[in-house]
Amino acid sequence: MKPSPNPSKLILILIALTAALQLAACSGKKIDESDPQELYKDAEEDITDKRYAMALDKLKALKNKFPYSHLATQSKLRIADVYFDEESFIEAAAAYESFRDMHPKHEKADYVMFRIGESYFQQLPSGVDRDLGPATKAIDSFRELIGLYPKSELVDTAKKHLSDATEKLAGKEKYIADFYFTREQYDSAAGRYEKMAARFPDTESEQYAYSRWAESLIKQDKKDEARHVYRTYLTRYPSGAYAKQAGNWLDASGGR
Numbered sequence: 160m161k162p163s164p165n166p167s168k169l170i171l172i173l174i175a176l177t178a179a180l181q182l183a184a185c186s187g188k189k190i191d192e193s194d195p196q197e198l199y200k201d202a203e204e205d206i207t208d209k210r211y212a213m214a215l216d217k218l219k220a221l222k223n224k225f226p227y228s229h230l231a232t233q234s235k236l237r238i239a240d241v242y243f244d245e246e247s248f249i250e251a252a253a254a255y256e257s258f259r260d261m262h263p264k265h266e267k268a269d270y271v272m273f274r275i276g277e278s279y280f281q282q283l284p285s286g287v288d289r290d291l292g293p294a295t296k297a298i299d300s301f302r303e304l305i306g307l308y309p310k311s312e313l314v315d316t317a318k319k320h321l322s323d324a325t326e327k328l329a330g331k332e333k334y335i336a337d338f339y340f341t342r343e344q345y346d347s348a349a350g351r352y353e354k355m356a357a358r359f360p361d362t363e364s365e366q367y368a369y370s371r372w373a374e375s376l377i378k379q380d381k382k383d384e385a386r387h388v389y390r391t392y393l394t395r396y397p398s399g400a401y402a403k404q405a406g407n408w409l410d411a412s413g414g415r
Contacts, residue, residue, distance in 0.1 A: 195225045199234065206237070211245040232262060236271070243278060252278035252296075269308040273317055276300030280320050287330040294324045322362075329355060329364030336368070340375060349375035363400075366392070370401040373408070382412060 192198060198221045205214035218234040218241070225231050239254035255275045258265075265271065279297035284290070301321040305314055336351030352372035359365050369392040376385040389405040396402060 192220065192224070195221050195228045195230045199230045202234075202237070206241060206244070209244075211241050214241050232265075235261070236265075236267065239271075239274065243274060246281070248278045248281045252282075269304060269311040269313055272300055272304040272307070273311070273313040276304065276317060276320065280324055283324065283327055287327065287334045291328055291331050294328045297321075297324045298328070325359060325362060326364060329359040329362060332358070333364060333367065336371065340371060343378070345375045345378040349379070366396055366399050366401055369395075370404060373405070377408075386412065 198217050202214045202217035202221070205211070205217065215238060218238050221228070222231045222234045222238070235254070235258050239251055239258055242248075242251035242254055252275060255271050255278060259268070259271050259275065262268075262271075276297045276299075279293040279300065282293040283297070298321055301317040301324070304311065304317050305321070308314065311317075332351060332355040336348050336355060339345070339348035339351060349372055352368045352375060355368035356365050356372060359368070369388060373385045373388040373392070376382075376388060386409060389409055392399065392405050393402060393409075
């Protein structure tokens with residue numbers, strides 16, 4: 160004889176089925192696809208409820224069926240937003256860039272530029288030993304936003320993420336340069352640290368690069384070049400993190 164079903168489980172199953180039916184009824188409601196306003200409104204409801212695939216279908220249909228409606232333009236931007244919200248950042252970047260190219264003077268141009276940068280920023284890997292191509296694109300977008308729209312409310316966040324992306328790129332250069340330094344390949348290390356110092360001005364990474372650049376030259380007995388590097392560092396950062404180290408070496412070598 161089969162055991163009787165657990166009443167609590169039956170109740171849970173009924174609740175789940177009811178919720179599923181309600182969701183299906185809501186998401187599958189009939190809309191007038193000849194009315195762009197209704198299509199757009201329904202797509203917005205789908206976005207609110209995180210039914211992203213359905214929202215995309217409606218926004219794309221609106222854009223294609225009513226290309227001359229003002230809602231078609233808005234739909235293009237919302238398509239990019241949906242990709243961003245569902246964390247499809249590659250697609251989001253492409254959609255925002257397409258929108259910017261087609262509507263360069265749109266009232267939300269600063270927002271679009273910011274979201275381009277964010278779409279690339281969100282693609283950054285956690286480690287510096289992987290592809291950091293998106294960092295360069297994020298930096299370019301954030302710099303463009305700051306330059307073109309300095310009064311935008313998005314500038315503060317853009318500056319922070321610009322700094323984070325820059326340090327991430329600098330971290331990659333540091334990783335490579337340190338690799339050479341720890342293996343006593345000081346000539347290659349010096350070249351990398353020099354590149355780091357030039358590429359990332361006004362950052363903590365620049366100061367680190369100057370210090371290790373000078374050390375790499377000293378290890379090769381290139382003391383005149385090392386003096387020049389340390390003097391340049393002290394000119395730029397007289398109270399910097401490596402100022403004492405630079406001053407002590409210069410004093411000891413008679414190169415102040």
